[in-house]
Amino acid sequence: MTRAYVSRLAGLPVFDPNGDRVGRLRDVVVALRVGTACPRALGLVVEVVARRRIFVPMGRVTGVDAGAVVLGSGTLNLKRFEQRRGETLVLGELLDRMVTIRESGRRATVVDAGLEQLRTGEWQVTRLAVQEPGRLGRRGQLHQLAWAEVAGLALPESGQGTETLLATYRELNAADLAHALQDLPVKRRHEVAEALDDQRLADVLGELPETEQMGILGVLADARAADVLEEMDPDDAADLLAELSNVDRNRLLELMEPDEAEPVRQLLQYSEDTAGGIMTSEPVILAPDATIAEALARVREPELTPSLASQVYVCRPPSATPTGRYLGLAHIQRLLREPPSTLVSGVLDDLEPLRPEAPLSEVTRYFATYNLVAAPVVDDRGRLVGAVTVDDVLDHLLPEDWRERQRRG
Structure with a gap:
């Protein structure tokens, strides 16, 4: 697990995957819950050019340490951050709040909050640093406590307001x-x-x-x-x-x-009943000189679905779809069997890709023939334009009301 105290993160530089600095961290946005459940971290407030503050979802964060915050994606939404209902700023609103230490019943002030990444990839505020009032100008006793060991910060248990419903649905x-x-x-x-x-x-x-x-x-x-x-x-x-x-x-x-x-x-x-119409345009794309270590780091990104993380696609620049010339794909099983320093271009599968205009019937036969969970889609100029995943195929094969039937069942 990764844990960091928010006050120590304030002002840290934020870097994109290429090592370019995009701004500085100014706060962490969390969602409080009912009872003793730890708040879920929603994202970061990052100050970019001209002192503009933007919101970066926690799913984009791949690393937090004492020196920097690293993002897994260079694409940022530069709209100015606006705090929404149900959101709490850790530095701006959580610190300096008065709480009660459950074991002793004593009052204390929140002076810091411990942010932790769980094995699931989710970030939560799991610990608090709280300080009791001092006497005669002296500082009071400082405690490092689990979130559940203090009272006074959670959402109320009763009532049917929107915030309470949201807290009920957090999990x-x-x-x-x-x-x-x-x-x-x-x-x-x-x-x-x-x-x-x-x-x-x-x-x-x-x-x-x-x-x-x-x-x-x-x-x-x-x-x-x-x-x-x-x-x-x-x-x-x-x-x-x-x-x-x-x-x-x-x-x-x-x-x-x-x-x-x-x-x-x-x-x-593209027509909705073709490979182009059901594909995603954001699969994992790597340059020919990328190593297997880089490929494995990319497929670990928590925002990827299991099917998209099952393979990487190697293309000439540019790396955004439509890419340069498509060279092939590498399955994660193959990547795990090779030395990390090996170039991913040396372990490619030359499986014939789908065309964007391929009808759904052809796509389903393709998946069944090659036992795939994802497949590349390449246009007539040899450029990767996207990837079809098995969940995309199932969504289009099932009856239109399948979600309703599942709910009623």
Whole structure:
């Protein structure tokens, strides 16, 4: 596990995967929960150029130490950070709060918070440094305590406010939360959806039927809807936008950051029942001179789905889709059997890729023939444009109402 105290992180430089500095860490955003459950860290507030503060989701963070914070992705949303309902700033709001030490019943002040990454990849505030009041100008006793050993910071246990519902749902995965939302009255469903942070709402939207997706997107302000679409996987965002009118679709695309909107625009060019229409445009792409050690580091990124993490794709620059010439793919099983210093280009599988226009029937036969969980999609110019994953295929093979049937069952 990785643990760091937030006050010691304040002001640390934040670097992208290439080692370029993107800004400085100014705060950590967390979501408090009911009872003694540790708060979940949602992301970082990072100060970039011109003192602009932006939000970086914790899923982008790959390393935190005494000298720097390292991100796993160089793509950042440069919209100015705006704190949302249900969010708490550790340095700005949590420190200096008065709490009660449960064992002794004594009052104390929070002076620091310990941020820890669990084996699941999630970050939580698991410990607090609290100080009792001193006498005659002296400092009181300092305690290092687990979060559950203090009282006075958690959300209230009673009541049915939106914050309480959110706290109840904190532990649910995206699919289960989607089912829970569908069981709520429409008004409350929309209140909870609006109160979720962008990344969480994006994950949930990907698990909802199209009608529910459209209903929630419709109650969001345009700027918020664009933010949520940016956090969605490009293929899910494209599927959702495809259901809108041309006017609404283009308006939201214009509000999205250009780097986030471009892969969605590319996917919207393809028919939804083809490889191009169901692929994701953000698989793990490496240059020919990357080592196996670099490849394994990339597939460990917590934001990757298991199917996308199953293999890497090697291409000539540029590394964003559509890439330079596609050279081949390497399966993670092969990577684990080779020395870390070996070039990934030396262990490539020359499996014939799918074409973007390949119909769904051809895609399913391809997966069955080669026993794959993911497959490359390459255009007629030899460029990698995306990858189809087995969950994408299943989504399109199952009946349109399969999510509803699962919920009713």
